[in-house]
Amino acid sequence: MDWITYVPEFDGNRDRLPEEQITVEIKPLTVREAKRISSGVTAKRVKGGGFTTNQGEISERTLMNHARNIRNLKFNGKQITTIADLFDTNYIELSDEIDAAISDISYLDKGDIKNFRSQSGGEPVREPGTATNAPNSSE
Secondary structure, three states: OOOEEEOOOHHHHHHOOHHHOOEEEEOOOOHHHHHHHHHHOOEEEOOOOOEEEOHHHHHHHHHHHHEEEEEOEEEOOEEEOOHHHHHOOOOHHHHHHHHHHHHHHHOOOHHHHHHHHHOOOOOOOOOOOOOOOOOOOOO
């Protein structure tokens, strides 16, 4: 699958002029990768109650393999161009958004991905009742 240019919502980014927008190239997970990720999340009980998971580690691995070429992002005056550079910032919300976008495109078909690319904001158009926004059965 080809790389797709994604325009994050992060920090009002989509309201900026196109040449000033932060962009990142992302590519979908393969079916095998998606299955491995979904079955690879583990939780462990920690002392004092509660749990810890390996979700952060999995997200980091996903970003390193499925995101590249960050443009127009600075942190403390330094240009951020790689995912490794992004991890050295406190832009956790941006990292999470990119990770979610990778997951989103991983479950779209080719026609949906074409629409994903053509949206000015980079967000796919979702029809009511799709699996991603189906009403919660507890409502």
